Amino acid sequence: MINAASPEKEITLFGQAFQGADRARPARIMTRVRILSHEIGLLTSEVCRSVDAFRRFKTALAFVVVLCVERCLVGATLPAGFTEALVASGLSYPTAMEFAPDGRLFVCQQSGELRVIKNSGLMTPPFVTLPVDSFAERGLLGIAFDPGFLANNFLYVYYTATTPTTHNRVSRFTANGDLAIPASEFVLLDLNDLNAGNHNGGAIHFGLDGKLYIATGDNAVSANSQTLSNLLGKMLRINSDGSIPADNPFYNVAGGDNRAIWALGLRNPFTFAFQPGGGHMFINDVGESTWEEIDEGVAGSNYGWPACEGACDWPDPDFRDPIFQYGHSGLDPNTVGCAIVGGAFYNPPGGRFPSSFVGVYFFADLCGDWIRMLDPAQGNAVSGSRRTRRPQWRSL
Numbered sequence: 001m002i003n004a005a006s007p008e009k010e011i012t013l014f015g016q017a018f019q020g021a022d023r024a025r026p027a028r029i030m031t032r033v034r035i036l037s038h039e040i041g042l043l044t045s046e047v048c049r050s051v052d053a054f055r056r057f058k059t060a061l062a063f064v065v066v067l068c069v070e071r072c073l074v075g076a077t078l079p080a081g082f083t084e085a086l087v088a089s090g091l092s093y094p095t096a097m098e099f100a101p102d103g104r105l106f107v108c109q110q111s112g113e114l115r116v117i118k119n120s121g122l123m124t125p126p127f128v129t130l131p132v133d134s135f136a137e138r139g140l141l142g143i144a145f146d147p148g149f150l151a152n153n154f155l156y157v158y159y160t161a162t163t164p165t166t167h168n169r170v171s172r173f174t175a176n177g178d179l180a181i182p183a184s185e186f187v188l189l190d191l192n193d194l195n196a197g198n199h200n201g202g203a204i205h206f207g208l209d210g211k212l213y214i215a216t217g218d219n220a221v222s223a224n225s226q227t228l229s230n231l232l233g234k235m236l237r238i239n240s241d242g243s244i245p246a247d248n249p250f251y252n253v254a255g256g257d258n259r260a261i262w263a264l265g266l267r268n269p270f271t272f273a274f275q276p277g278g279g280h281m282f283i284n285d286v287g288e289s290t291w292e293e294i295d296e297g298v299a300g301s302n303y304g305w306p307a308c309e310g311a312c313d314w315p316d317p318d319f320r321d322p323i324f325q326y327g328h329s330g331l332d333p334n335t336v337g338c339a340i341v342g343g344a345f346y347n348p349p350g351g352r353f354p355s356s357f358v359g360v361y362f363f364a365d366l367c368g369d370w371i372r373m374l375d376p377a378q379g380n381a382v383s384g385s386r387r388t389r390r391p392q393w394r395s396l
């Protein structure tokens with residue numbers, strides 16, 4: 001994501017990716033907040049963490065996190081002309097971040113705290129602390145600012161609510177400086193009840209059309225992705241007041257809240273991004289055992305899960321194949337991974353990166369320890385493999 005208010009700092013988030021229990025091993029999670037700035041230096045804050053579905057390792061991992069924060073700050077492979085430095089520390093289990101239009105950086109912590117980073121560093125207390133269910137991959141997972149934030153102070157979050165049942169929720173809060181106005185929560189949308197702890201999606205962003213887009217996971221029930229009878233495994237689109245736009249593609253065939261469905265056939269779209277200024281919406285769909293996807297966001301699309309993981313073996317007119325996919329196996333460690341964990345377009349006003357980066361989509365992989373670039377202007381050509389420091393959790 002790009003900080004429009006402070007173009008001398010180009011910011012890219014490589015958020016956490018969740019590996020579901022279907023991977024038949026403990027879900028290990030790493031979150032990186034990577035702040036890139038050419039000429040003035042490359043600033044990096046990385047937090048690596050690891051959990052399993054039963055949280056058996058949580059205490060031990062607290063120690064690992066400390067080690068990783070220190071060790072991740074050295075040894076990354078950087079483009080020429082870039083350097084790196086720590087800009088914030090003290091975050092716990094960060095899941096997503098977004099710049100406010102005024103330049104502050106808001107960071108979600110899985111356990112429910114929404115933190116604020118300003119020039120003076122990480123602020124205390126949190127902007128708001130939500131009573132979330134943070135089991136497995138649940139928790140506070142997404143944040144977006146209202147396009148009119150500077151006037152109305154509205155921001156939106158995606159989190160796992162605990163009452164009356166466990167389910168994901170999209171709510172609006174009103175800011176008063178670095179704190180939420182008490183009791184300002186306005187619930188926009190309650191998703192379906194959860195069973196499994198994994199595949200929650202959670203990214204939320206406003207499109208250029210002023211609508212709020214919400215990425216949801218299939219909750220480990222792949223059939224959810226192909227039905228218009230629930231909101232799971234989808235990309236949703238709602239108005240900023242929680243109402244449903246009448247021009248949604250399934251508005252006339254789905255019922256109730258399901259009219260919010262904008263696209264379907266997704267597995268666990270933990271992150272997605274709109275290109276600033278328009279042009280593209282890329283959805284990162286975490287794969288199961290074979291392929292990680294970057295999908296072009298198009299209204300009414302069916303992205304194929306679970307019939308296809310990656311591009312369909314036989315072209316199917318009912319499904320939209322990824323614009324790019326990479327595999328879980330192969331000989332080249334620079335191109336192989338296990339879970340696509342984040343992406344951001346580089347289209348800042350007055351950016352300071354070399355011109356070759358403009359319009360490029362950066363994406364990262366959890367296990368591959370790399371950041372690569374996809375250039376829509378060059379036929380979606382993918383290049384680069386900026387190796388990051390091998391995360392400490394690998395030694396567990």
Ligand SMILES: [Ca+2]
Pocket residue numbers: 265285293303304305308309310320321322
């Ligand atoms: Ca797909």
